[in-house]
Amino acid sequence: MTKLQPVRGTRDLFGEEAAAFERVVSVFASVAKRFQFQPVSTPIFEFTPVFARTMGGTSDVVSKEMYVFEDRGGESLALRPENTAGIARAFLSNGWQQHTPLKVYAYGPMFRYERPQKGRYRQFHQIDAEVIGAAHPDVDVELIAMGHMLLSELGVAGSTALEINTLADPESRARYRTALTAYFQAHAADLSADSQARLDKNPLRILDSKDAGDCALCKDAPIIDDYVSDESGQFFETVLDGLKGLSIPFTRNRQLVRGLDYYSHTVFEFVTDALGAQNAVLSGGRYDGLMEQLGGPPTPGCGWAGGIERLAALAEVPQQEGVKIICIGMGAAAQAQLLPLSYQLRAAGLSVDVPTTGNFKKRMKRANAIGASHALILGEDELAAGQIGAKDLRSGEQQSLALDKTVEWAKSLQTEH
Template identity: 55%
Template sequence: MTPVQPVRGMQSLLGEDADRLAAVVAAFDRVRRLYGFRRVEVPTVEQTQVFARSIGETTDVVSKEMYSFEDRGGESITLRPEFTAGICRAYLSEGWQQYAPLKVATHGSAFRYERPQKGRFREFHQLDAEIIGAAEPQADVEILSFGYQLLQELGIAEGVTLELNTLGDPETRDAWRTALVDYFKAHRGELSEDSQTRLERNPLRILDSKDARDKAISADAPAIDEHLTGEAADFFAAVTAGLDAARVPWKRNAGLVRGLDYYRHTAFEFVTDRLGAQGTVIAGGRYDGLIEALGGPHTPAVGWAAGIERLGMMIDAPPAETASVAVIPLGERADAEAQRIVAGLRREGIATEIGYRGNMKKRLARANTSGAKYALILGDDELDRGQAQLKNLSTGEQRGVSLDLIADAIRQ
């Protein structure tokens, strides 16, 4: 019988691969606490309209990539493709407005139906950090500082660049959008087929097209700085000044955009050339109009998401998890006593394994392979003396220790 295979684009991880993801999450949790972001959990499944309204029905994510289906009640539900929409839905439906400004962070699985490739899977894992209910540029500085400190904590900040842009306020955005539409219409025939479609639905997206034809045309497109209101310019200046004060390095990328209308002011990506084409490791921005799109009141917010797999590929391999001691019982009496000893050592906070099978030589070999520092050998002769043999697996030194003093002997 042929073994059952995993669903395409889903992964099962063991050993170093799983440890890399765990190391990223652990670093995220440490930095989250430093910045005062509260841990939050949101459902893996939401009503489809939550994502259709927030991500945009004309985007590739909603039109092509979401795992959506009808449940038994006939309701359209979707496996989350990202976290922000679900957090904003919860902010409204769970009464979290009372905590504004609310700083929250979470991590977990997300799902998109797309072609699997290096660093990209159909089930993937994200980190997410949001500040909801804060209109001040200081919130943007804090969320960006959080991202930068995470990269430092992971030891990869040197290989990553923060690219930053402003999308302005609604007045700025409307004027810029009009100028872009006029410009691109004059070059419609030279645009890629995708960008000709975007021209009608989402013209800002043409600016981040990877098609060489679009890039050449976009190079001379109207710049947002030509349309910035004084208020928008001041906001961006406050963000960049705050980043400089916090010693977070950044560079301007005037072509960095977000196509949906609810995005405002700051847009950013932390990018690297160490992952090939999939070079963005953290991405986000200010989305002051999103909660309104979900039916709530005007609520300013800013946040980011990061791919755990991509970050995990960049960090040094974490040390393997190993036991301090491997207990090797020999005989039925020793088996029973070993269970008592193992339980006691674990309660003392000493990581312990037990060798279940094989002769003495094989059990010692497995103890060595496991990375344990010590082997604790227990047989009938040792039990008669009230002792066990403690062997240092690095030096080969072996000595008898009292059954009541094993934990002390290991610590020493």
């Protein structure tokens, strides 16, 4: 480290980037509350088996991307690579069964040791929504609808598309997997090296390979619909009907597969082509077997996660409106007076700043630079007269008002907007 550098794959956010990030979180919280989800927060590290057991040992996330370390007590801990396993663990640890069906939302940093790329970082942030303890397909629909509403309110619905598929129940999936393995085995010589490796690890993943040769083979591969049990098929139809009823557009993608072992039935992804190789912005599905893998009672669950960086990169940041006051004092006495005045204004709910550097002109320039709507000007003349100059920076009009009426004046601005 010759120069002060951030750790590879981590970022420092400032200005528009930081504002866009914050906006994603606040719009998400607002939507989640309207769907009556409750906030939860779980630790950013867990005992390693929490992730290893739930996500599947064959997944790359667990096998080569986790930050695993031993703490001073000799325990193997892992920085969370995703949020669902931690929430499931919390559900069992704290007896949240008493609150089922539990609807919760969360957000925060996740960690994966990957090669950084556009939209892909080693510390990245996710928003997360989960419904635990409800097996009805309407739950899946509600979760997808919530994701769709979030994307709409962020202004990114137009640049994303919903893809959906079913992984069915474990028995159906096992039958499909056998058929798929047999098919690809017969064409193993034509598969890419990556897909040959996937053949015995996770043959479903071959379906979403980007290799042209693999894609050609996938066209004639068995499709899951022929292996789905009646019950699973009906479940999926109900989900699709629910989406139609809400006029949420979607595409059935029979090649859509999830990388994590705990998914079953509904899987979905909101994808975009605006982020290079990273096309998923929000995705999830049903994970009915997850709780049992953690040693808990059979408990259905469904949820999704969204990448905050990816959503923030797509969303446009709306122009800041509203009242923003900057106080300019000339002379030590006036400057000193602005400290209590700005405090009162802030207590009254206004956004106020008091610059301390630069001459008068520089301070006015700064007011523009930060997008202030009004300037309060206090000099020695005003101070002696018990007055203060109030200038509307958008119209250029300036008036003089009594110093002790400043808060009243500022409050009236708020109601105008």
